[in-house]
Amino acid sequence: MGSIIKVDNLTFRYKDTFIFDKFSLEIKEGEWLSITGANGSGKSTLIKIITGLLKTDSDINICGLKLNKENLYSIRKNIGVIFDNPENLFLCETVEEDIAFCLENLCYSKDEMRYRVGEVSNKLKITNLLKKSPNELSGGEKAKVALACAIIHKPKILILDEAISMIDENEKQKILEILKDMHKNGMTIISIVHDLRETYYSDRLVVINDGAIMLDGTPLKVMEYDKVLNRLGIELPFEIELSTKLKLYGIIDNLIPNIEEMVDRIWQ
Amino acid sequence: MAIVFDKVTYKHDPNKKKNAINNISIEISNNQICGIIGKSGSGKTTLLELIDGLIKPQKGKVLIDEIDINKDKSIRKNIGFVFQFPEEQFFQTSVKKEIEFAIKNYGIKNKKIKDLLKMLGLNENILNKKLSSLSNGERRMIAIASILVYNPKIILFDEPTIGLDYKNKSKIIQLIKNLKNRCNKTIIIVSHDIDLLYRICDNLIILSEGKLILYGDPHSVYNEKNLIDKYDISIPKILEFERLAKEKKNKKLMHSNNINDLIKEVYRNV
Amino acid sequence: MYNLKFTKYYNTESFIHDINPLFKIISLFILTFLCLLSSNLIFLIILLLFLIFVILISNVPIKLYINNLKFILPMVLFIFIINIIFNDIYNTLLSIIKIILFILYSQVLLYTTKPNDITYALELFLSPLKIFNIKVSNLALTISLALRFIPIIFTQAYKILKAQISRGLNFNGNLNEKCDKIVSVIIPIFNLSLKRSEEISYVLDMRLYNVNKKRSKYKNWDITTDDIEVLFVHILLILLCIVLEVI
Numbered sequence: 001m002g003s004i005i006k007v008d009n010l011t012f013r014y015k016d017t018f019i020f021d022k023f024s025l026e027i028k029e030g031e032w033l034s035i036t037g038a039n040g041s042g043k044s045t046l047i048k049i050i051t052g053l054l055k056t057d058s059d060i061n062i063c064g065l066k067l068n069k070e071n072l073y074s075i076r077k078n079i080g081v082i083f084d085n086p087e088n089l090f091l092c093e094t095v096e097e098d099i100a101f102c103l104e105n106l107c108y109s110k111d112e113m114r115y116r117v118g119e120v121s122n123k124l125k126i127t128n129l130l131k132k133s134p135n136e137l138s139g140g141e142k143a144k145v146a147l148a149c150a151i152i153h154k155p156k157i158l159i160l161d162e163a164i165s166m167i168d169e170n171e172k173q174k175i176l177e178i179l180k181d182m183h184k185n186g187m188t189i190i191s192i193v194h195d196l197r198e199t200y201y202s203d204r205l206v207v208i209n210d211g212a213i214m215l216d217g218t219p220l221k222v223m224e225y226d227k228v229l230n231r232l233g234i235e236l237p238f239e240i241e242l243s244t245k246l247k248l249y250g251i252i253d254n255l256i257p258n259i260e261e262m263v264d265r266i267w268q
Numbered sequence: 269m270a271i272v273f274d275k276v277t278y279k280h281d282p283n284k285k286k287n288a289i290n291n292i293s294i295e296i297s298n299n300q301i302c303g304i305i306g307k308s309g310s311g312k313t314t315l316l317e318l319i320d321g322l323i324k325p326q327k328g329k330v331l332i333d334e335i336d337i338n339k340d341k342s343i344r345k346n347i348g349f350v351f352q353f354p355e356e357q358f359f360q361t362s363v364k365k366e367i368e369f370a371i372k373n374y375g376i377k378n379k380k381i382k383d384l385l386k387m388l389g390l391n392e393n394i395l396n397k398k399l400s401s402l403s404n405g406e407r408r409m410i411a412i413a414s415i416l417v418y419n420p421k422i423i424l425f426d427e428p429t430i431g432l433d434y435k436n437k438s439k440i441i442q443l444i445k446n447l448k449n450r451c452n453k454t455i456i457i458v459s460h461d462i463d464l465l466y467r468i469c470d471n472l473i474i475l476s477e478g479k480l481i482l483y484g485d486p487h488s489v490y491n492e493k494n495l496i497d498k499y500d501i502s503i504p505k506i507l508e509f510e511r512l513a514k515e516k517k518n519k520k521l522m523h524s525n526n527i528n529d530l531i532k533e534v535y536r537n538v
Numbered sequence: 539m540y541n542l543k544f545t546k547y548y549n550t551e552s553f554i555h556d557i558n559p560l561f562k563i564i565s566l567f568i569l570t571f572l573c574l575l576s577s578n579l580i581f582l583i584i585l586l587l588f589l590i591f592v593i594l595i596s597n598v599p600i601k602l603y604i605n606n607l608k609f610i611l612p613m614v615l616f617i618f619i620i621n622i623i624f625n626d627i628y629n630t631l632l633s634i635i636k637i638i639l640f641i642l643y644s645q646v647l648l649y650t651t652k653p654n655d656i657t658y659a660l661e662l663f664l665s666p667l668k669i670f671n672i673k674v675s676n677l678a679l680t681i682s683l684a685l686r687f688i689p690i691i692f693t694q695a696y697k698i699l700k701a702q703i704s705r706g707l708n709f710n711g712n713l714n715e716k717c718d719k720i721v722s723v724i725i726p727i728f729n730l731s732l733k734r735s736e737e738i739s740y741v742l743d744m745r746l747y748n749v750n751k752k753r754s755k756y757k758n759w760d761i762t763t764d765d766i767e768v769l770f771v772h773i774l775l776i777l778l779c780i781v782l783e784v785i
Contacts, residue, residue, distance in 0.1 A: 038433040038434075038435075039403075039404045039405075039431070039432070039433050040403065040404065048740075051743075051744060052743075053740050053743060053744075073746070073748070076743070076744060076746055077746065079744070080744075081740075081744045083737065083740065083741065085737055087690060087734075088734055088737040088738050088741060089741060090686075091682070091683060091686060091738070091741065091742070091745075092654075092682065092686070093652075093654040093682070093685075093686070096756070097756055097757060100756035101745050101747075101756075102745040102746055103754075103756070104753045104754050104755060104756055105745060105746040105747050105748065105751070105753055106746060107751075107752060107753065107754045108754055109754065110754070110755070110756065110758055113754070113756050114756075117756075138308065138309070139308050149745065153746070168307050168308060168460070169502055170500075170502075230434070233433040233434045233435045233436075234433070234434060235433075235434040235437070238463060238505040238506075238527070239505070241527055242509070242527055242530070242531070245527065245528075245531050246531065246534065249531065249535060251534065251535065251538055259505060259508055259509050259512060260512055260516075262509070263509065263512040263513050263516060263517060264516070264517075266534060266538065267513070267517040267519060267538070317700065320704050322700045322703060322704060344704070344706070345706065347704070348704075349701070349704040351697070351700075351701045351704075354701070356698065356701075356726055356730060357698060357701045357702065357705075357722075357726055358726065358729075359721060359722045359723075359724075359725035359726050369702075369705055369706075369722065370705040370706050372706075373705060373706025373707055373708065374706040414705065415704075415705065418705075418706070
């Protein structure tokens with residue numbers, strides 16, 4: 001699987017500070033990459049640069065196209081984004097119109113749009129929400145609708161910018177299961193997270209600080225560096241903190257991200 | 269100052285049937301940290317707004333030290349309310365003017381701003397800075413300072429640690445503990461971080477759809493297994509671990525309040 | 539605060555509610571046109587009767603319609619007095635009936651049609667203006683976004699107001715002092731709205747919105763036999779007007 005996003009020596013300034021100075025990152029097709037970092041580390045800025053919402057002259061390649069003014073629209077056709085503020089994600093009166101909004105911009109016919117909206121809402125099990133106003137939805141329902149809006153044009157890359165951090169536990173888990181499914185079917189996923197619990201299903205976790213990559217590896221491997229993470233201001237989930245300490249005492253062999261599994265392993 | 273809810277019912281929209289707060293009666297005594305837990309939409313923020321008299325219940329009374337706050341709004345100068353994302357309220361350019369807003373409004377003469385900044389771990393010269401030049405953590409602290417500056421006896425926090433990184437979260441938690449222990453304040457916190465509330469609260473209020481489900485000290489509250497299961501209430505991870513150890517492996521661990529104690533207990537029982 | 543209604547739409551079911559909004563806009567257009575043209579009292583009275591019929595089948599409480607008339611009472615009185623002075627009772631009567639017709643008929647549109655449906659209809663109705671290089675679909679999107687976000691901004695403003703009140707904000711003092719104090723609500727809302735519009739523009743960009751490109755429409759309102767009947771009635775009214783003018 002080749003690389004689908006390649007950031008080469010990105011340099012980006014905001015006012016007088018360098019947010020990124022010769023930053024490089026390569027994301028492979030079909031990879032689920034989680035990115036985390038303390039506030040101000042540059043994670044949201046990176047997403048805005050990759051999606052062309054912030055301009056840069058640096059060398060960035062997405063889906064084989066160089067990121068510039070001419071290619072921007074074609075590149076964006078391959079990306080679906082869910083931003084973090086659920087209040088500003090919905091533009092239309094009803095859920096189905098919001099989901100179809102992207103296809104309206106691509107000039108799809110009414111029949112094609114109706115078919116696609118039906119397809120996506122069946123897949124995400126939100127058919128019962130189609131006629132509702134976005135204001136009436138719960139946090140988890142809003143996230144599912146936002147997901148529908150982001151994948152309606154069948155992009156290759158899905159980006160979540162702290163999109164599910166404010167949702168109740170149970171609903172958050174359901175969304176992660178849906179994402180896991182999509183990933184299994186070949187979707188490249190980039191998720192910016194604050195809570196490391198959201199990284200358990202991803203292939204790779206990158207920790208950014210002051211515009212540079214500090215740690216890069218599988219989530220559980222990265223979470224072994226508990227001292228580094230603490231110094232960078234990143235909180236470890238309870239299960240990981242507990243596993244780390246139990247591992248130190250030799251009670252278990254490696255980090256276990258699930259409490260039930262941990263209990264099983266300790267008293268086998 | 270004690271807070272009493274006497275059969276309070278409140279609706280956001282008088283034309284609709286749904287009650288945001290449904291017949292709640294609670295007595296919150298002086299000088300404690302009380303946490304409010306519940307799913308989104310269960311009425312947590314509404315409860316705080318009722319305490320501060322920002323909204324008026326259709327039925328029942330909200331009493332602060334036995335005075336109905338909706339009849340005597342002057343009590344409000346004894347209540348400080350730190351809203352969710354309090355930095356959104358900023359309207360001044362300088363830090364000093366923003367902090368002074370409340371004391372100007374309440375006509376307070378004795379300003380101890382420098383002591384306050386010290387308690388918040390901020391340098392004195394932050395007063396001369398512009399609000400736009402501050403970091404995320406500093407903005408949150410200044411927002412809190414602008415509430416604490418008029419020395420309210422009751423302090424309400426709505427998701428105080430939201431959007432902050434680990435270091436700043438710890439600062440806020442320490443501040444809350446100091447406010448209770450050193451300044452004798454009554455503190456009410458709404459948070460979705462149940463592990464945090466379990467660690468620092470003296471009492472917990474658990475709401476579901478506007479109704480009071482449980483109220484008491486954290487340990488007793490989470491012991492009510494029937495209600496926890498009935499209302500699908502999430503339990504703190506430490507308790508989940510202890511419960512799983514007991515139910516699946518028949519290991520009755522002595523109750524721990526933090527991870528380090530839990531490790532020692534596990535070590536003892538392996 | 540939660541009672542603050544931003545639209546006049548009255549949610550109920552009626553024959554009028556179900557009519558295609560484009561046809562309702564066309565109907566208002568035709569009626570206004572006929573109103574302005576005609577100086578035939580008999581025709582205007584027929585229109586008035588037609589209006590009363592429409593109001594009755596709209597299932598919207600008559601109280602609400604009458605409330606609107608209260609507003610024009612001073613204007614009606616003024617016209618009445620002016621025309622008494624110039625001794626032209628016939629034309630006064632005509633003018634008053636025309637005003638009532640226009641105001642009440644536009645109310646029927648507003649009470650029976652959701653704002654987003656009005657926008658949808660206006661977009662179709664005004665689409666011929668494309669010839670003059672007026673971007674009707676952009677205008678329609680702007681209006682839809684405003685309809686969507688203005689209530690949200692008001693809710694946020696209410697939250698900021700509560701927060702400032704909690705910090706002791708009161709509205710005592712003279713006008714100057716009151717203006718100073720309201721700044722504590724206006725500035726945060728202004729800043730937050732700027733931030734919000736930036737976020738909305740990101741969403742528009744990532745959903746592939748392009749100001750210059752043509753867009754298709756998902757929303758569809760079928761034309762039913764009821765709509766054709768309504769059109770037919772209006773054609774009859776036009777013919778009636780012509781006939782009564784000629785006679």
